[in-house]
Amino acid sequence: MIEAVADRLLYFVVAVLLGIGLYMTVASPNLVKKVIGVNLMQTAVFLLFVTLAFVEGGSAPVVSQEAVAGRHASPLPHVIVLTAIVVGVAVTALALVLIIRLYVGFESLREDVIQEVRRND
């Protein structure tokens, strides 16, 4: 059991980070913190990809000039993560612009306050 966990430690870290991110997204009253929560979830998935690309005793995926297989981490998950990081920050930027507009409209960043105002409309 302990060995099974030790052999997959970072995967468990991923599981925990996903949970924390989800908690923030669901429970944080502050919209900015909700967005951070979403980011947390995303970085957890990045870690998942990076970890599964890893190979014991290997090196970064810089390959030799011959057509010979070397022992390198898989480049494909890295590419996925690179793309996803950029996508993630882009979405975050849009979310923050929306938050600024919401602040102008509702004068609050707390979801409960905003919902209260909307109910009273």
Added chain:
Amino acid sequence: MSVSLVEVSLAAFVILAAIGTAIFRDVMAAIVVFAAYSLGMAVLYTLMLAPDVAMTEAAIGAGVTTILLIVTIAKTNRSSAEELIEVIHWPAVVVAGTFTAVVAWTVFEFPTIGSDEAIAWSNPSVTQHYLTYTYVETGVTNAVTAVLAAYRGFDTFGEAVVVFAVGVAVLVVLDREVFT
């Protein structure tokens, strides 16, 4: 694989930082802790043989995202911090805890980290193809660059579109026009 002390301490660090982000009531504090978290992740990525990812995470995750967050706080307000810690929302803890438990449960079925028998690594037509033929086919030694720019250039095109889309989207959201 034997777990190194560095790895364990980094794992502990990112988890603690994540918890800190979640529970600090002061948004500014949460942002700062989140930036530290991102840096921790970047180091972890390096450990996992992903320097490209680590650099990007440091620049974008810890850098750009933090700046964006701070600008947002500057434009809005920094939630008052009479209490240090957020009230814990227990139902959400149960939901998130269940989610974590389910994911953790599946983790036992994962191949061990770094195993060269894991199909994600050993698939002859995908990962092994990239590792073997990248230079021959593309003339680039950095396999990540090759996959990014050549083999899966379409994803990268999509990534560029995402950035462009957000730019235009912000114009729409703020009802602005450019070049007028």
Added chain:
Amino acid sequence: MIDSFAELAPAILVGLPILAAAFPLLLGRLWTRIGWWISLVTTLAMTGIAAVLAYSVHVNDAVHHHLGGFAPPIGIELVADALSVWFAFLIAATATVVLAYTYQGGPRGRAFSSVYLLLIGGLMGIALTGDLFNLFVFLEITGIAAYSLIAARQHRDAAYAALKYLIIGTVGATLYLIGVAYLFMATGSLNMVDVSASLAGGGSADIGVPLYDEMLVRAAFAFIFAGLATKVALFPVHSWQPDAYSEAPDAVTVILSALVSTVAAYALIRVTFTVFTPAFFEVTPAATTAIVTLGVVSALVGSILAVLQSRIKRMIAYSSVAQFGLVVAAIGVATGPIPAEFALAGAIIHLIGHAIMKGGIFAAAGAIAASTGARTVQEYAALARRRPGLAACVAVLGFALVGVPPSIGFIGKWYIALGAVESEMWLVAVVVFISTLLTLGYVARLLERMYFILPEDAPSAVVTDGGDGVSIGMLLVVVLAVALTVVLGFLGGPLFELVDPYIQEVLHG
């Protein structure tokens, strides 16, 4: 000639709107309305190309376009087969038609045109891509465009709806990505066809034994399903949809309701049948049960919530939750132990039909709001006297939604019901029939208001003068939707023939 063109067509369909999206901004200085014209030319061209491609695929065979010349699983491919071409055509055609609505009805800015084209490009990418991660990228492009289009209405509630959608949508996309990671771990590949073959024991992974009973694969399906379900707006992750649909500008609601969730549901069909295949569900019957249950619950709860709404756009939005519930239930039925061709046909046809009907109803609601200011069920009182034509259109579309023949709504429902009977999933059959009554509940409530309230009982707060807010383009969209809804209602047989090749392929190999 057509063949060589068809080889390129998928790439053009995805690339064209995205490249065109740059021009409204660049050429904006020349002419204020240039964005609209660029959109029109682009979407018209896309519709034509999609039509040619659909014809070619129908006559010849599926087209696989390898981007950059790298064959999968090394590279990414676009796939135009008997399923995806119809959705590509639906996207292009709907995008063209909705432009007619925006000409007068707005929103109009140049940035709007750009985002509109990006939305279409994103949807097109989802429809045509044959790669699991690439699907994620296009989901995000679509998402970003959709979020900002909702917030194009400069009202604080619209920004709130957009942010809510953004957060739920991003979490959904993240869940999807986790599923992709699991599949990658199981097969080492991202190409849909290759992953599918690998799961069966062959493919590039070539493990030799099927992987269907692996925990990794099952969890992968659960995550992908959960992720796409949020995009489809299935209960209980539907909560963004009523806000998004009701707060968005009217024209945006039309395109959102017609395409965005529709294409997400298409992605669900694609992943379920092309990637996981019925063989997976044979080994994992619990997955079938889960899909069917969620679909059924969504159909019932959505209908009930729709009955309770007082604002028109919210009511129709909840109706979408219910209709997508039916579609998902049908997808579930089709994965069941008894191969149910009709259920899959029902899911696809109802998806397309729902796009037409819902788009039409939202367009009608927008036109009514523009001309009379009426936005609640209350304010629709005696509408038949003030706007007889629009009221009649709403009536036809409403009854079509209930499933009254001849209408595309009936055809979709008939296939779903028949599929449920065919696979002997009696619960689904019962729910399909019960949902008829529930749908009637909210449709009839609206129609009664419109037709059987005497003018003196009608609230006076409504603007009754003028009709200047309605443009020919708006009416055109509504009338076209009504005409299509009815005409397609006579063509259930031919429609079935169109999607039959795909169904045969995925259900019978």
Added chain:
Amino acid sequence: MSEVDSLRPLAVVLISLVAVGLIITSHRRPNVRESWSVLAAVGKFAIVASMLPGVRDGTVYVWRFETIVPHVDLSLRADPLGMLFALLASFLWIFTAFYATGYMRGLDEHAQTRFFAAFAASLSAAMGIAFAGNLITIFLFYEMLSIVTYPLVAHDETDEARIAGRKYLAYTFLGGGVLLLAGTALVYWLTMVHADPSIAFQAGGITELVAASDADPWPARIAFLALAIGFGVKAAVMPVHAWLADAMVAPTPVSGLLHAVAVVKSGAFGVARVVLDVFGVDLVADLGMDVVLAGMAATTIVLASFIALRKNNLKRRLAYSTVSQLSYIVLGVALLNPLAVLGGLLHMPAHAFMKLTLFFCAGAIHVETHTDDISDMAGIGRRMPLTMGAFAVAAAGMAGMPLLAGFVSKFYIVTGGIDAGMAIFAGALIVSGVLNVAYFWPVVYTAFFETPERHDPKPIVEHDRAPFRHFVSDGGDAHHDGHHGGPPPGGWEARSPLTESTWFMLGPIALLVTGAVILGILPGEAVFLDLVEQIVEGAVGGVDR
């Protein structure tokens, strides 16, 4: 039997749809508008009648359209059974078109254009039901009928009318949208097991269905029940009858044509289609469903007759009479015996003529005197001699008096029931006959042999309880006049048959009651008996009289 491709069945359906368009466009000129109704009615009847000789010779006129779902095309077939219903409904529409004009103008009703348009559209739907060649097509028109008759039921736009409309829609969609569709899907699925699915009507039943139900009878039973009850909703078979009485808030021509002829008959007709042309009498008997259906029908016949006794509002009493009489048709068909089926089908025209007469009389009374309740009608025979005379004749026919239309059909049902060894169900008819007398006689008696002064307020069976009475008896079009109707002070004036009302209304009444008499005295001369014999011949086997 030969099939001939023909556009005539389609023309029958379309002609009144075209009229709908014309009616709406000429909404500003009432005379033009009403003449479209009449023209369409006459035209429709002419086309139907033109097919009659061919159909009598065994020709089936068929029109086919695109495949709506695999193996099922949209098709209209003018076969004998369809002709029976089409002939009846199109013939009676002519009278109703005139009557409705007189009625609506007499009351100066609102939304007349909508009324006439919906009316014409419902005739289209009824024709579609008559000629539908398969279950999907009949479903299509059945739903269409529900929708276009809804505006007629809710015509008054009062709360009561709206509630009645809602109830009507809910019931008919339960029947159409849910049960019919479910039954159709089941039949499609059952026949799919052995061959290509087939849901087209076949005289004697769909052959593939027999093989399918041999394997497992339960799906077939459920399909039968779903279809029978689905159509039974419109035929107001208990326990799904409740909408009919409420729908009587509609203007009388609606109650007359639609709720005594087109709508409810379409339900009874549908049941006949299901028994004769979908399952076939043999299969129904094998499945044991004949007893179930006959039991429901017999129960309805008796219970509805009892309820009718308690109704003081004339239209409501007529409505429950309709509920009861419709089940005669269902019962006749359910007994599966050739004679009983003959009687049941023959009761379609018989009941139509008589009930339409009765409703038209009730409407004429309403228009002329604003009287709706039987207790207010003492001596009204003096005021409206022709109307009440016709009423008395038709009522006698309803009760099964010899020499009138109702007698012939009931006779066959009872004989057939005894032949089939189900005398107990035939017994229900006898009981109902007595009850018919009990609820119609007081009306006639009150009208002719009482005066307002010498009126015995106590009927044979007590009316509804007082607190409910006002609401319950408020059917009809009571809101148009401030007062509740009833005799003017000093009693009804005496009028001659020539001046009692407008000939728009009296003409149809006189002609219809004559028709009812002809059907009774000379059943062989009216075309219906021959047609019904032909149907029974094809679907059940020879009639041995």
